Amino acid sequence: FHQDGIQAAIGPCVKVCHNQCILSPERSVSNYGKEKASTEQLFERVDEWLSNFEVQMNEDRERIRRLKAKVITPVEMYAYIGLLTALRVSHDSSDKRLSSKVETYPLNQSQISIFTEDLLKLAEEKKTLTAWDIYNVATEIYKPGRTDIPAMIPQNGALAELMLSENLPEA
Known part of the structure; x- marks a missing residue:
């Protein structure tokens, strides 16, 4: 819980106390914001997750497998950086034609710079990058002090949705 209310999320544990791994916006719930649930509904959702834990973890393991299998070319890496910037600009635009298309951006402008x-440093170190590498570079930013606490879970869900989308540009 925090200043806005209570939020909960479920996902596989990738690096305990290091980064989050919430691989779908449907894996989170809160009692504030546009899609707020009552506190009772929030706890019902958590109960539902726990009763379907094995199924959900298998789905998430498959998502992770897909991310690890997708090799990212240098052109695609730059496309992701540009796409993250375009999503942030659209979200914050005063033009409703743009802002109505992006509910939650994965990274804000200062986070995109970090x-x-x-990511550029990692590309210097590794011969091949995968979508999983890109996801993990971003999730390292979702920590108190680097991300506003109420934004951590929604941004993570938005990032996973983006990374797992089938509609991304390819080189």
Whole structure:
């Protein structure tokens, strides 16, 4: 819980106390914001997750497998950086034609700068990047002090949705 209310999420544990792994916006719930649930509904959702835990974890393991299998070319890496910027600009635009298309952006502008630098460093170190690498560079930013606490879970869900989308540009 935090200043806005209560939020909960479920996902596989990737690096305990290091980064989150919430691989779908449907894996989170809160009692504030546009799609707020009552506190009772929030706990019902958590109960539902726990009763279907094995199914959900198998789905998430498959999502992780897909991310690890997708090799990212340098052109695609730059396309992701540009797409994250375009999503942030659209979200914050005063033009409703743009802002209505993006409910939650995966990274804000200062986070995009950090993400870009960290991703470029990783690209220097690794011969091949995968979508899983890109996801993990971004999730390293979803921590108190680097991300506003109420935004951590929704941004993570938005990132997973983006990374797992079938409609991304390819080189």
